[in-house]
Amino acid sequence: MSWETVIGLEVHVQLATQSKIFSGSSTAFGAEPNTQASAVDLALPGTLPVPNAKAFEYAVMFGLAVNAEIGTTSHFERKNYFYPDLPKGYQTTQLEQPIVGAGYVDLNLSEGRTKRVRIHHAHLEEDAGKSLHEDFHGMSGIDLNRAGTPLIEIVSEPDMSNAEEAVAFAKQLHAIVTSLGICDGEMAQGSMRFDVNISVRRPGEPLGTRTETKNLNSFRFMEEAIKLEVERQIDVLEDGGKINQETRLYNGDTKKARAMRSKEEANDYRYFPCPDLLPVILDEGYVERVRQNIPELPDQRAARFVSDYQLSDYDAGILAADRQLSAYFEAAANNGQAKLCANWIMGDISASLNTSDMSINTCPVTPEQLAGLVARIADDTISNKQAKKVFELMWSDGGSADEIIEKHGMKQVSDTGALEQIVDEVLASKPQEVANYLAAEESKRKKMMGAFMGPIMQATKGQANPGMVNKILAQKLNALAK
Amino acid sequence: MAIDKHEIDKLSRLARLSVSEEDSADVADRITRILDLVDQLQAVDTTGVAPMSHPLDAVQRLRADEVTELNQREAFQAVAPNAEQGLYLVPKVIE
Numbered sequence: 001m002s003w004e005t006v007i008g009l010e011v012h013v014q015l016a017t018q019s020k021i022f023s024g025s026s027t028a029f030g031a032e033p034n035t036q037a038s039a040v041d042l043a044l045p046g047t048l049p050v051p052n053a054k055a056f057e058y059a060v061m062f063g064l065a066v067n068a069e070i071g072t073t074s075h076f077e078r079k080n081y082f083y084p085d086l087p088k089g090y091q092t093t094q095l096e097q098p099i100v101g102a103g104y105v106d107l108n109l110s111e112g113r114t115k116r117v118r119i120h121h122a123h124l125e126e127d128a129g130k131s132l133h134e135d136f137h138g139m140s141g142i143d144l145n146r147a148g149t150p151l152i153e154i155v156s157e158p159d160m161s162n163a164e165e166a167v168a169f170a171k172q173l174h175a176i177v178t179s180l181g182i183c184d185g186e187m188a189q190g191s192m193r194f195d196v197n198i199s200v201r202r203p204g205e206p207l208g209t210r211t212e213t214k215n216l217n218s219f220r221f222m223e224e225a226i227k228l229e230v231e232r233q234i235d236v237l238e239d240g241g242k243i244n245q246e247t248r249l250y251n252g253d254t255k256k257a258r259a260m261r262s263k264e265e266a267n268d269y270r271y272f273p274c275p276d277l278l279p280v281i282l283d284e285g286y287v288e289r290v291r292q293n294i295p296e297l298p299d300q301r302a303a304r305f306v307s308d309y310q311l312s313d314y315d316a317g318i319l320a321a322d323r324q325l326s327a328y329f330e331a332a333a334n335n336g337q338a339k340l341c342a343n344w345i346m347g348d349i350s351a352s353l354n355t356s357d358m359s360i361n362t363c364p365v366t367p368e369q370l371a372g373l374v375a376r377i378a379d380d381t382i383s384n385k386q387a388k389k390v391f392e393l394m395w396s397d398g399g400s401a402d403e404i405i406e407k408h409g410m411k412q413v414s415d416t417g418a419l420e421q422i423v424d425e426v427l428a429s430k431p432q433e434v435a436n437y438l439a440a441e442e443s444k445r446k447k448m449m450g451a452f453m454g455p456i457m458q459a460t461k462g463q464a465n466p467g468m469v470n471k472i473l474a475q476k477l478n479a480l481a482k
Numbered sequence: 483m484a485i486d487k488h489e490i491d492k493l494s495r496l497a498r499l500s501v502s503e504e505d506s507a508d509v510a511d512r513i514t515r516i517l518d519l520v521d522q523l524q525a526v527d528t529t530g531v532a533p534m535s536h537p538l539d540a541v542q543r544l545r546a547d548e549v550t551e552l553n554q555r556e557a558f559q560a561v562a563p564n565a566e567q568g569l570y571l572v573p574k575v576i577e
Contacts, residue, residue: 017547024550033568034559038551042558054547075535082498084572096535132569141569268496273535278542 003200003237005230006207007166008158010195011173012151013183014127015058021126021150022049022092029189037129037144043087048276055150056280058182059099059124060290062152065176065297066119068103070287074124074280079269084142085129093153095271098123100152105176106299107168108317117169118157127151146190158197158207163226167219170194175298175321187217194222199243200233208233209243213250213257225250228257301326309338318346324360331367337374344370348391365394373401380465386410412465416472419464423472426455427480438481449473484514 020027023040040047056074063070075097078090100122107115129144154173160166174192178185185191194217199210213229216222228250233243247260296304302320305311311319319329319342332341349370353363373394377387382405390404405411413419427434433451440448449470456469490510494501501509555568564571 019547019549019551024545024548026549026551032555034555034570035553035568036551037558038554039558044558050545051542052547053544056544080496084570084575131575133574136566136569136571138574139564139571140574141566142572143569268492270496275536278536278538278540280542280544 001202003230003234004203005161006158006199006201006210007160007162007226008197008210009154009156009160009166009169010197010212011154011156011170012127012193012195013062013154013173013177014191015055015150015152015182016184017052017054017058017150019052020148021052021055021124023148025148027149029186031145033141033143034145037147041087041144041148043089049092051277051280052150055124056099056282057290058150058180059122059152060282060287061180061182061294062122062154062177063100063103064287064291064294065180066100066103066105066122068119068122069101070282071097071099071101072282072284072287073097074099074282076124076274076277077271078274079271081269083128083131084140085131085144085147087129087144087147091125091128092274092277093125094123096273100154105169105172107165107172108313109164109168115159115165115168117159117165120155120157122152122154125151125153158199163223163230166196166226167223170219170222171321172298179295179298179301179323181295181323187219190217193217196222196226196229198226198229198233200230200237208237209245211243211246211248213248214260216250218252221250221252224252224255225257228255232257295323305329309333309342311338311342315339315342315346322360328360328363328367332370332374335371335375337371337378340374340377341370344374344391348388352395364396364398365391369394369400376401376405380412380467381405382410382412383462383464383466385462386412411463413460413463416468419460419468419472420476422456422459422464423452423469423476426452426459427476430455434477434480437477445477449477485510485517 014027015021017027019025020041023038025038025041026036028036040049060070074094076092077095079093079095080090082089098121100119102121103119104116105119107117109115127146127149129142129147132141132143134141156169160169170192174185174187177183177192183191193215195212195214196216197210197212199208201208211229211233213225216225229248236243244259248257249260250257298320302313302316305316305320305326306313309316319325325345329338329341329345332345335341349360349363349365353359358364373387373390376382376390377384382390382401386405389408390401390410393399393404393408394401399407430452433448437445437448437451452473453466453469456473457464457466487506487510490501490506490513559565559568559570562570
């Protein structure tokens with residue numbers, strides 16, 4: 001009998017504000033330890049929080065983008081626990097009246113399937129600092145730069161039933177928050193972190209006991225962690241054991257997970273309303289103004305790419321998911337060769353960026369250079385093979401496609417007369433192959449043309465237009481066959 | 483509503499307070515009296531009354547998103563019990 005998997009996600013998204021949620025400290029990533037930790041962030045006695053208006057605006061933008069109700073009255077609660085990177089002894093968060101109520105996102109899955117995942121709610125809260133457990137004479141080092149960074153925690157309903165859906169949901173959220181510009185989306189820096197709740201059950205049975213795998217910060221780790229945990233739970237249950245409700249940690253390097261703490265010793269957070277903060281009231285007019293300023297969302301952009309540039313749904317979906325990639329694409333696609341541009345961006349450019357660990361923002365080839373390159377492919381000046389060479393030179397040395405083609409004499413030979421002559425010469429030098437070709441059955445001939453293509457390309461130093469050579473060669477051979 | 487010694491143990495552990503064996507009964511008794519007061523409040527019929535999250539009848543003011551705090555690490559770390567390489571040092575805690 002088969003098993004059903006039930007997955008829900010909790011997603012922490014760092015908001016891209018300049019300053020912290022309750023203090024005027026900078027949120028810039030990578031500063032020297034504790035240089036961005038003020039008296040409020042350190043929880044020195046007598047300090048009071050003053051909330052950042054931008055954090056509310058960003059949370060409302062998210063809510064509107066996922067079709068959610070906006071809580072026009074927001075309260076904050078204290079979630080109490082002791083840990084050295086939480087100097088107040090509590091996290092200021094929202095429990096009773098979160099700013100974003102129930103909403104949903106629609107996912108496009110493989111093979112054209114779609115799925116709606118409901119969002120239970122999303123609330124505003126502050127991030128904690130970081131603990132460094134390297135050896136400081138047996139002590140831990142605490143960096144509070146991150147303490148007080150504004151977060152929204154997005155809580156999904158348990159609507160996902162496998163790793164593919166969970167990853168698609170995570171990617172969709174990433175696309176939404178980066179398109180809105182409310183999060184930089186830098187997962188390696190912890191800008192988005194995923195906690196995955198997983199349980200399995202027999203079809204039709206009530207929900208099984210769930211475990212929570214915390215703090216996954218890449219889509220790949222998330223997929224691996226889910227598959228591993230589902231397998232583990234099924235193994236335990238099929239061996240007659242039972243699942244403990246526990247928190248687990250996945251290690252992406254060792255590809256292993258371990259239990260962190262079990263529910264029995266879990267914290268009792270003793271939430272209560274934060275007396276330092278008054279209710280925050282956002283009126284309908286405010287919400288409406290935020291709504292007017294919502295930029296184009298990934299789904300809308302994908303639909304536009306399909307209608308304006310005739311891209312496939314798949315290509316449009318990939319490009320539209322990333323605002324910067326989309327901007328790059330649109331800047332290049334101005335030349336009317338959208339499909340070719342899309343192929344290059346998703347192919348050679350993405351691959352080269354990956355290899356050199358760069359992002360589209362720092363791509364050495366500008367959209368204008370790409371447009372120039374694509375134009376020379378489209379008008380048959382260069383072959384695809386030559387284009388790759390031009391691209392490599394562009395990437396390493398700069399320059400426009402025309403300059404590179406000129407400098408390296410890479411112009412494709414498309415002169416019919418010249419090509420015909422070369423084809424004739426090659427055919428004359430290979431009488432045996434020609435005889436074999438003519439003796440072969442029709443169905444096998446196409447493949448045998450390869451024997452002539454190589455020498456022809458060699459004779460033109462790879463600069464012959466392959467499409468034209470093919471045509472001329474076919475014509476000449478057909479003429480001989482008659 | 484009475485609270486027993488077992489709950490006092492749990493609460494003091496969560497709050498990182500050490501309540502001695504001999505004080506435990508007295509603390510339980512005093513917390514029970516506070517909870518009795520809460521019971522009394524909860525007996526009031528509040529149908530149609532919106533919950534009050536803050537005793538002040540006021541609305542929170544928000545600040546503009548600007549960096550206004552300067553780096554005062556040196557001053558803060560001068561009064562910290564232990565700091566090294568810019569980090570605050572604390573007894574090792576690993577989950």
